[in-house]
Amino acid sequence: MLTMVFALMFTQAVQRHLPVAGWVWTGELARYGLVWLAFALAGYLVGRDEHITLKIVDLFLRGRALRTVWVLANLVVAAVAAGLVLDAAELVFGGSPQRTPALGVPLSWTYAVPMAGLALAGLRALLNTLLPTPPALETRPSEEAR
Structure with missing residues (x-):
């Protein structure tokens, strides 16, 4: 792409x-x-925990507190993605007669890719809540190595 x-x-x-x-x-x-x-790419980035986030919490929290914040953040991402998917589905299946100016593609088709990407992002966020630790923390150097 x-x-x-x-x-x-x-x-x-x-x-x-x-x-x-x-x-x-x-x-x-x-x-x-x-x-x-x-x-x-939204679903890919959410799955690898590389989407836009505030990582300051990762520096101060450890163990169960970090996991709780991480799970809550993923649930918020999933809820927002679900809302955006519902809106995109309305645009895709709404049957708008508009077309793009130069290509003449039905405008409803242009919303199909964002709908799929956000659906995958929401699904990945829900699956992240089942992981024991964020993927980015698994690859972070341990405290002893510093």
């Missing part, structure tokens, strides 16, 4: 310096591709 976005943006940049008519759809597809990439 990242390669596709790069190739489309490169094509769009090259077209600006050539004396030919440009393809308008390249910019539109690159923008959608970037959004799709972000939402498609």
Whole structure:
């Protein structure tokens, strides 16, 4: 997906310096591709505990307290993802007659990738609550090694 976005943006940049008519759809597809990439990676990042979080709590809490905060944070992520999936499902299955300007793709189709990515993020967050420790802490050097 990242390669596709790069190739489309490169094509769009090259077209600006050539004396030919440009393809308008390249910019539109690159923008959608970037959004799709972000939402498609959401589940992967939540599963590896590499999404945007405040890691300051990890420095001060240990054991059961850290696990409790981590489980609560994952439950919040799952709840937010579920709400966003419901809204995205309404947009996907709502049957809007609108189409994208350049490509003519039904606008409801463009919300399918964010819906799937957020559903996976919510599922991964729920599965994280079953893990004994956050994945990022498993790879962190121990206190004795410092």
